Amino acid sequence: MPKFESLDHLREYRRQLLARRDPQQLQVLVCAGPGCLPMGSEEVAAAFKEELQAKGLEGKVLLKESGCQGLCARAVRVILRPREICYQQVTPEDVPEIVEATLMNGQVVDRLIYEAPLTGSKIAHKSEIPFYRGQQPIVLRKLDVIDPESLDDYLAMGGYRGLRKILTEMTPEAVIDAVERSGLRGRGGGGFPTGRKWRVCHEAEGEVKFIICNGDEGDPGAFMDRAVMEGDPHAVIEGMLIGAYAIGARKGYIYVRHEYPLAVKRLQLAIGQARQFGLLGSNIMRSGFGFDLKIARGAGAFVCGEETALIHSIEGFIGEPSPRPPYPAQAGLWGLPTVINNVETWANVPEIINLGPEWFAAIGTENSKGTKVFSLVGAVNQTGLVEVPMGTTLRQIIFELGGGIRQDHEFKAVQTGGPSGGCIPKEFLDLPVDYDSLQSVGSIMGSGGMIVMDHTSCMVDVARYFLSFLFEESCGKCTPCREGLRQMLFLLDEIIHGRGEEAHLALMEELCAAMADASLCGLGQSAANPVLSTLKYFRQEYETHIRDKKCPALVCRPLLKYSIDPETCTGCLACVRECPVGAITGLKKQPQELDQELCIKCGLCFESCQFEAVKVE
Amino acid sequence: MVWKITDETFETITEEVILSIDGISLRAPQGQSLLMAARHHGFDIPTLCHHSDLPSEGNCRLCLVEIGEHPRTRLVNSCTYPVEAGLLVQTASEKVLQGRRMVLELLLARCPKAKIVQDLAAQMGIYESRFKTDDPEELCILCGLCVRACREVVGVSAISMAHRTPGKLVATPFLEAAEACIGCGSCAFICPTGVIPYTEKDGVRTIWGRDFPLQPCNVCGNFIAPTAQLEHWAKITGDPVEHYFVCKDCR
Ligand SMILES: Cc1cc2nc3c(=O)[nH]c(=O)nc-3n(C[C@H](O)[C@H](O)[C@H](O)COP(=O)(O)O)c2cc1C
C-alpha cells in the first residue's frame, strides 16, 4: 500500500482501485452495528465464512461486516449486494440456506425478508422497503456498503475527494464560505451555524488553534454518533481535516465516551491508516498543510458532552461547564481558539465540499438544511436509525418509516431531543421537523433522539424519568439547575405518590422558567422541557394524578388500586402464591379478597391471574 | 481580543468603551466584568460566590443581569461576562428579579439557617421558601469560594468539589484527612456561611480532619500560625523557615 506522495497520486490510486473493482461483485454484508452486534453478528458472519468455504465460494463472494444497516428492530441484518436484498433476523442456522438459494441460485429466501407491519406484504429489495424508501442518507450513506476497517472501501466511495478538492483548488476562506452557504447547522444539539463558528475561529488571533469532534453522545438510548464513528470513521476524519484546513488548526481531538470501545478501536485504526497513507501528518500529500488527530476518551458523565465541560475534561480537569463567553472558538482548549463540532456535523462536511453547498442547501427547510439522523425508538413497529431531510413530518417518520405504533395502539406523544427534550402530542404529527419547528412546540432537535409513546406511557412518569436522569447527571455547579432539579423531582414524586397539590403545578412552571433563564449551561437551561411540555399538552393527566389520585395510564404504582372481582375469581389461588406480602386471602375454589392496607402494588397478582379476575385502576 | 476578565477598575490595560446599564450610558474598560463595571458606577448587584481576589466561576447565579435588545435578551452572570462596546445591560429587569428570587428561594430551602442567604432573601422580600428542605442544619451553599481560595491563593488544592448534583459536597480527596492541607484556614475564613469546621485549642488547630500544632513566636511566644503553614511559605519564598518563626509584631 502506497503513501500518497501528491494530490494526483491519490486520484490515480482511486482510479486504479475502481478499475480493479467489479461492480457486479457478489457481496455479503453482515451488520455489526450497535443493534445487531449484541444479537449475534459475529456468529452470523462466522457461519457465512464457514459456509462460503464449504461451498468453495470464498474467492467469488466477498464477506464484510458493515456498520449499522438501520432497521435495528430486526437484527441481525444482512444485505446482499449488488442486488441489495435485505435479510433480517438472520441466525447462523439460516446461513446455509441463504448461500445455497440466493448466492448460488439467485433466489430470495422469503421467510427472511422484510414484512410490512400493517399489510403483511413481503419485500426483498432495500429500495422498496418503506423504512428505507423515505430516507435520504448523506451521513449514513456508506454504512451498509463499506467495511469500516477498509480505507480502500472508503476511497472507492469517493472518500478523501473533499480533502483533495480543498487542497487543490480552495482557500481556507473559500471552504468557510462553502460551509456557510450550505446552511449546515451543528447536529450536536444547539444547531449553531457551522460556517459561522468556523469563521469566528478562523478570524481569532493566534497561531495555534484546535479542532475537536464531540463524540460523547450521552443521551440514554441514542446511538447515531456511535453508528457513524463505528461504521464510517474516515468520514469523521476527512471532515475534521477540512475543518482544520479552514480554520488553521494543526491538531485535533476526537472525544469518545468510554462506553464506546468499538468506536475507539475503529477510529484508532482509521487514524493509523490515514497516517500511513499520508492523509494525516505533516505536509499532507506535499500540499504544505499538516494536521494530526488524537483520541481523547470521555469520563462518561452526560454533562461532559457540553462543549466547555468537554474541553476541561480533555485538559485533565473535572468536566464541569464554564460560562460563555469566551466561546471555544475564541478561547477553547488551553485557552486557544477551538472549533468543536458534533460527529454528524463533521461527517456532513466532506459531502458538502464534494457535491457543493448548493446541493446541500437544496435539501431541507428554509433555515435547516440537509438531513438529520434520528434514533427512532419506543412504541413503533420498526425501531432503528433513520436519516431524513429536514422538514420531514413526524407522521412520515413515525408511521411510514417506523411502520406505525406497536400492536396498533394509539399514538400518544413523541419525545424528541434526548433527556431535555419535550413531549410532542398528536396535534403536531404533521409538523415538519427542523430546529425551529421543534423549538416552537416546546421541544428541541437535540442530537436526534426520538422516543415514540402510546397510551401505556404516563406523561407524569415520563417527565419524572427524564428529570431524574438529569438530576443524576447535572454537575451541580450552579444553583438553579442543582437545586431546581432537586425540587422539581421532589414535586413530581409527590404527585406520583398521590400527595400532589394543584398549587404544585404553578410552582413547577415558575421553577421551570427560572431554570431555563438562570442556569449556567444547556443542561439546566433545557432541563425543564420535559416538565413544561407535558404540563402544556397533558395537563389533565397531572390533574388526574392530583385530584383523583389516579394514573390513567396505570403506570404510577403508588396510585394503582388492585382488587379481585368476586364474580370472575375461581379461587385457583395462583395470585395468593405470588403475593409477596400475603395480602390476598380466601378459601380454595372461593373468591379471594385483597387487603388494600397490606398491598404494596407490585402487580404480581394481576400478572398471575389467568381469568382476568384481578382488576387494576 | 485576549480573554481576560479583570476586576481591576482603575488601572485598566484595555480601551474604554461605552455601554448602557439600566438605560444609562457609561464608560467601562472593555473586558472588565459587567459586575465590576456596574458596581463601580453604583449599581447594586448581589453576589454569593464572587470574591475580588479569586477568579469568578458563575456558580451561585445571583449576579444575573439581562443583556441584549428586546425580544432577544438573555440572562448572563455579570461576574464573568465582559464589557463590550454598545452592550445593553439591565440589572433589575423583571426577568432578572425572577431569576434572582428563585435562586434565593432555592438556596433558602437548601440552607434555611445560613444567615447570609436569609439576609439576601429578605432584601428581596423572601422570608420563607416554598420548597422542601432536606437537611435543616445544612449550611454549605456550594459557592466554591473555599475550593478556589485553597487552589488559587494558597496554592495547595487540599479540598475540591466532589460528586455531581445529588451528593455534591466540598471534600478532601477520598474523604480522608487532607494530606495537602497546611492548616492555614483560608477556606474557613472565606466561607460566607461559616460551615467549615475548625477549632483551636491548646496550641493545636484542627481542620479537615487533621491537627496542626501552632508555632509560637520565638520572641513573644504568642502563636503565629500552624508550623506547616509557615514551612509552606518558606518553601515558596525560599527564605529560611526560622524567618517566619517571629511574629509580625516582634519583627
Ligand atoms: C448537557 C449537554 C450535553 C451535550 N452533549 C453533547 C453530545 O453528547 N454530543 C454533542 O455533539 N454535543 C453535545 N452537546 C452540545 C455541545 O455543547 C456543543 O454544542 C456541540 O458539540 C457543538 O457541535 P455542533 O455545533 O456540531 O452541534 C451537549 C450540550 C449540553 C448542554
Ligand code: SF4
Ligand atoms: S446548568 Fe446544571 S450541568 Fe450546567 S453548569 Fe449548571 S449545574 Fe452544571
